[in-house]
Amino acid sequence: MSTQPVLYAYNLPDYTIFESLKDFDYYIGEPDNIYIVLGRSNNIEGAINCENVKKDGIITLKRPSGGESVILSPNMLIFSFKQKSDKIQNPANLFKLINSKLIENLSKLGIENLYSKGISDLSIGEKKIMGSSMFTKNKTIFYHGVLNISEDVELIEKYLKHPSKEPDYRKKRSHREFVSSLQREGYNLTKAELTTAIENSILEIREAFID
Amino acid sequence: MRYIFKFPDIGEGLEEGVIVQWHVDKGQKVKMGESLVTMETDKVVTEIPSPRDGVIAARYGSEGETIKVGAALVEIELNADEVGDSPIEDKPKVESVEEDGAGVVGTLEVAGNDFVLTASKEGVSEQKENKTRHTKALATPVARAMAKDMGIDINLVRGTGPAQRVMKEDIQNHAKQDSKTPIPQLSSTKNLLEDRLEIEPLSQIRKTIAKNMIQSKHNAAHMTVFEEVEISELDRVRKKYKDYFKDENIRITYLAFIVKAVALALKKHKSLNAEMDMDKGVMIYKKYYNIGIAADTEKGLVVPVIKNADKLSVKEIALEIQTLADKARDGKLSMDDMKDGTFTITSYGSIGGLFAVPVINYPQAGILGIGRISKQPIVKDDKLDIGLILPLSLSVDHRIADGGETSRFLNRVMSYLNEPVGLLID
Numbered sequence: 001m002s003t004q005p006v007l008y009a010y011n012l013p014d015y016t017i018f019e020s021l022k023d024f025d026y027y028i029g030e031p032d033n034i035y036i037v038l039g040r041s042n043n044i045e046g047a048i049n050c051e052n053v054k055k056d057g058i059i060t061l062k063r064p065s066g067g068e069s070v071i072l073s074p075n076m077l078i079f080s081f082k083q084k085s086d087k088i089q090n091p092a093n094l095f096k097l098i099n100s101k102l103i104e105n106l107s108k109l110g111i112e113n114l115y116s117k118g119i120s121d122l123s124i125g126e127k128k129i130m131g132s133s134m135f136t137k138n139k140t141i142f143y144h145g146v147l148n149i150s151e152d153v154e155l156i157e158k159y160l161k162h163p164s165k166e167p168d169y170r171k172k173r174s175h176r177e178f179v180s181s182l183q184r185e186g187y188n189l190t191k192a193e194l195t196t197a198i199e200n201s202i203l204e205i206r207e208a209f210i211d
Numbered sequence: 212m213r214y215i216f217k218f219p220d221i222g223e224g225l226e227e228g229v230i231v232q233w234h235v236d237k238g239q240k241v242k243m244g245e246s247l248v249t250m251e252t253d254k255v256v257t258e259i260p261s262p263r264d265g266v267i268a269a270r271y272g273s274e275g276e277t278i279k280v281g282a283a284l285v286e287i288e289l290n291a292d293e294v295g296d297s298p299i300e301d302k303p304k305v306e307s308v309e310e311d312g313a314g315v316v317g318t319l320e321v322a323g324n325d326f327v328l329t330a331s332k333e334g335v336s337e338q339k340e341n342k343t344r345h346t347k348a349l350a351t352p353v354a355r356a357m358a359k360d361m362g363i364d365i366n367l368v369r370g371t372g373p374a375q376r377v378m379k380e381d382i383q384n385h386a387k388q389d390s391k392t393p394i395p396q397l398s399s400t401k402n403l404l405e406d407r408l409e410i411e412p413l414s415q416i417r418k419t420i421a422k423n424m425i426q427s428k429h430n431a432a433h434m435t436v437f438e439e440v441e442i443s444e445l446d447r448v449r450k451k452y453k454d455y456f457k458d459e460n461i462r463i464t465y466l467a468f469i470v471k472a473v474a475l476a477l478k479k480h481k482s483l484n485a486e487m488d489m490d491k492g493v494m495i496y497k498k499y500y501n502i503g504i505a506a507d508t509e510k511g512l513v514v515p516v517i518k519n520a521d522k523l524s525v526k527e528i529a530l531e532i533q534t535l536a537d538k539a540r541d542g543k544l545s546m547d548d549m550k551d552g553t554f555t556i557t558s559y560g561s562i563g564g565l566f567a568v569p570v571i572n573y574p575q576a577g578i579l580g581i582g583r584i585s586k587q588p589i590v591k592d593d594k595l596d597i598g599l600i601l602p603l604s605l606s607v608d609h610r611i612a613d614g615g616e617t618s619r620f621l622n623r624v625m626s627y628l629n630e631p632v633g634l635l636i637d
Binding site for chain 1: 229244249255257258260490495
């Protein structure tokens with residue numbers, strides 16, 4: 001019997017906004033369960049600890065965007081937006097813009113030492129607390145990110161292997177040493193507070209599209 | 212006229228992307244903005260729109276293939292509509308435009324790195340008079356870099372590309388004209404410089420080599436030990452098995468034995484297969500033995516890696532060297548081929564040179580230099596004899612490896628090479 005878990009196409013609620021008829025739409029919410037989400041090019045055997053994942057019955061999805069595998073859990077917030085536009089965006093600059101807005105709005109909640117690291121991560125100091133990726137299709141950009149509010153990093157250690165590619169600032173650190181949560185860094189913020197901060201960021205980003 | 216559209220730098224600092232899906236075929240008409248191809252980089256999967264109206268004259272790369280930033284993606288025949296659907300010329304006039312600030316979502320504006328860059332038809336109006344510009348010049352990145360290096364104000368250069376975009380050739384022509392401007396007291400100096408200097412922008416590989424070399428010299432404490440080892444027995448064994456595997460098209464080289472010897476010696480001298488993380492205050496000893504082979508290619512130095520060399524036979528190592536060498540020669544080495552090395556060997560002897568002071572492939576702990584093999588007089592059993600001598604130069608990071616351990620490691624490597632039967636026993 002195969003030890004590989006079944007791989008499903010990404011179908012979480014945030015993706016429905018990509019199908020919506022609106023030019024601009026967004027979603028912020030917490031996953032209803034634990035999911036493992038592979039990047040578009042990730043190989044299931046290379047990315048996850050298949051035995052643990054299958055034993056625990058974790059649902060494994062593959063998203064259409066790039067990047068490495070992530071875990072989603074109810075102790076995290078996922079946030080996504082789509083923007084249809086004839087204006088062509090530079091993805092690297094878009095990541096920078098989004099992160100600058102997130103830093104601005106999360107800082108207002110008292111979170112310190114926030115940095116934009118790697119291509120699109122947000123960190124507190126050298127510890128990653130948010131990852132993101134995007135894809136474009138039919139002149140529409142779809143961006144999605146996940147912020148770790150209070151999930152235990154041991155969960156990541158248990159299910160995910162060390163990624164095949166890593167940003168310079170990771171410096172070969174294990175998930176345990178590299179990833180953190182807001183709670184672990186000493187910030188006990190409510191989901192409502194964080195949702196508002198992220199929502200403000202997304203709406204400010206939209207202004208940049210309109211401008 | 213044919214327009215070459217190259218895979219633009221997304222701005223992530225990445226050097227390559229993977230072709231996910233082609234949306235056009237050769238001979239197909241495309242409108243500006245229509246999707247040509249879906250590309251994937253580390254964080255982004257995106258469709259790249261056509262920068263021009265025209266007919267696809269050529270497309271490069273197949274789905275799943277990795278394409279370097281700056282490599283041609285498609286060629287678009289721009290005048291196809293004007294001449295009807297006539298066949299594409301055999302030798303079209305080619306315009307090569309490199310993009311800056313464009314991102315993989317594609318655009319032709321290269322005036323700056325603004326956040327929003329709108330694709331437009333501006334670049335098509337090539338026959339318009341080249342008016343004096345008072346704004347920032349449109350230019351290719353190569354032209355900008357060249358102008359900067361040569362101290363030329365790019366805004367004063369007449370561009371001959373689409374929309375008066377300044378091309379590399381425009382900078383070269385401007386520099387020539389500039390140097391020919393009659394300034395009596397300086398003209399002789401200028402002509403002299405023109406004759407004696409050739410200035411070209413740094414290639415990506417040269418930039419990477421420079422960055423890595425400086426990083427190594429700045430961060431590691433280099434120390435080099437020189438030795439000579441007599442390898443007549445190794446030569447005898449090699450010749451025997453070279454003929455033996457000839458039919459399988461496997462070239463049994465000295466290097467294959469050296470790689471095996473180094474890998475086995477590293478297992479017994481762990482500090483030579485380590486790296487130091489000063490930030491965390493730890494030493495990282497690696498329990499895998501991936502040997503990098505510094506290779507001289509037309510484009511510059513590359514270091515493909517033989518993974519788990521300790522577990523491979525000499526024959527398997529020889530085959531792997533052959534495969535990597537072929538890839539290096541053809542410019543087909545992937546990032547996977549070159550990553551995760553734990554120790555490096557540089558073999559300059561085939562070109563020339565006995566000893567060297569190799570620069571450590573940082574953050575690795577050591578690099579072994581292989582010099583030119585030569586016959587030399589040796590003393591064997593108190594008698595003068597002819598020996599086959601291999602010069603070795605071992606550079607180590609003295610922060611990681613002490614002198615004693617370095618010498619013991621080198622002695623072990625020499626022992627394997629002097630008596631190659633040890634490669635089978637250990």
